[in-house]
Amino acid sequence: MKDLELILGVKRRPIRVIYVSSYIPRKCGIATYTKDLTNAINLLNPYALAEIMAVNRPREDLNYPWETKFKINQEELTSYLQAADYINHSGADIVSLQHEFGLFGSHLGENIIPFVESLKRPLVTTLHTVFVEPNSSGGVIIKRLIEKSKVSIVMMEKIKNELIQKYHASADKIVTIPHGTPDLPYAPTDGYKKKKRLSDRLVLGNINLLTQNKGVEYILEAVSLIAKRYPTVLYFVIGQTHPVDLQYNGETYRKSLITRVKKLKIEKNVRFINKYISLDELIDWLGVMDFYITSYLDPQQASSGALAYAVGAGKCCISSPYIYAQEVLSHGRGIIVPFRDAKSIASAVIDLWENKDKKMKIEKDAYEYGRLMTWSSVALQYLDLFRTILHNGSYVNH
Known part of the structure; x- marks a missing residue:
């Protein structure tokens, strides 16, 4: 007592x-x-x-x-x-x-x-x-x-x-x-896309403080492959360069990504949003995305706030197999692809875009799991x- x-x-x-x-x-x-x-x-x-x-x-x-x-x-x-x-x-x-x-x-x-x-x-x-x-x-x-x-x-x-x-x-x-994660409503992309005039686009994206270990270059290669089948695909790379990386390396990584976009001839398929976004902006950007993709290169990456937010919003997530993604996207809550594998990213996007029921099942399972977070x-x-x-x-x- x-x-x-x-x-x-x-x-x-x-x-x-x-x-x-x-x-x-x-x-x-x-x-x-x-x-x-x-x-x-x-x-x-x-x-x-x-x-x-x-x-x-x-x-x-x-x-x-x-x-x-x-x-x-x-x-x-x-x-x-x-x-x-x-x-x-x-x-x-x-x-x-x-x-x-x-x-x-x-x-x-x-x-x-x-x-x-x-x-x-x-x-x-x-x-x-x-x-x-x-x-x-x-x-x-x-x-x-x-x-x-x-x-x-x-x-x-x-x-x-x-x-x-x-x-x-x-x-x-x-x-x-x-x-x-924020307690977000489960909502289709239609309204968010209309707001940003993206209604006719297949939209991919991620939201990060940009550093080399994010592996964005492999997603760019995947976009070049997806564009052969869906020419209007659009990939948003959202977030400014990490301040520490900016201090020591300047915009070297971002410039290398822009160069790669030109080399792959996907200028119409990629947009860089170079700013630190607020929570309201983050929610709006997540809303337009048909797929949220992370391609982090560190197998021991033990957390990702942006991936957590994407799961909480019921996004269809595709990720490299760092340990946080493996746990959060397990049991059918997302798709895991090998590290540095653009072809697997592209294949996953195309497969799910052409199998809407499969994609919707992943989104609903992710959203349900997100209620615990x-x-x-x-x-x-x-x-x-x-x-x-x-x-x-x-x-x-x-």
Whole structure:
């Protein structure tokens, strides 16, 4: 009875959570993820709104929203230690760390380790990427984060199993919570296409911060093959170049793609939308797409917000077999094709375009699965986890 009263007491009171992450208006997938997550959690936990410790690039003067309480200079170790001291004296119940390699300074983000070692509040770490080899440089960081966290969150059961088997993580310290998606209505493309004057086109697309590991060149080759059968096919490459890639390489990759478009003579079949799009724009662009295609080149890609959103919108998705796509598109929820295989992408598009019932079955199965990934569902899982930690554990880190 005492335990029940304690659980109910924790559930009744607000939970004060500080999130350590990149954050809007920074143009970064983790920043967008954290904004969407905290928006959803705030609706369920309205009397202790999310507080943000925003990881900021040096010399980048961004106008962060009011919920940002501290800016961490990602390259300065002293900034991390000051942030940890702020948190330790804040009275926060939980610290939620959104971890991605390269986000926390140095080569792989090594500055995060002294930060977590200095924390005196319970830490929950969301691992957006996990290195397969625990003895690699990245693996050492992951191992230490798991050790210092009350619980680590991953987005796939396969990643959870790898952490247990290869990193020897305790099973009760690894929790799977899927990548969130907006709760979008299941809708045909007709209205969206009419709005953009695309009613007569077969439309393919993807939405990314553009980098070389996205494998867009293989989709361009597929478009050249599809165009032989459907001359009006149109492929949208949506999103600006990733700011980090832009800093070090400029627009080299985008220019190489434009050159390839000309070489393949598909200028009328490809459009580049070089901008960072809002959520409303993303929904409109997903709406016009008959097929959402990802051709990522990294087999260990452990998450993709854009693919999650496409599944949540009930899109017919075709993807290379990186581990996130394999899990999300399994059981007939999408089509998996080999890496770097333009012919297989083209064949899948043509086959499904000519077999509408088959395509519709994939879309409906994807949409149904996407209901489990809505931000409201994900937020509830996060809050339940936070409550469990507050009920079960002291504030002493490992």
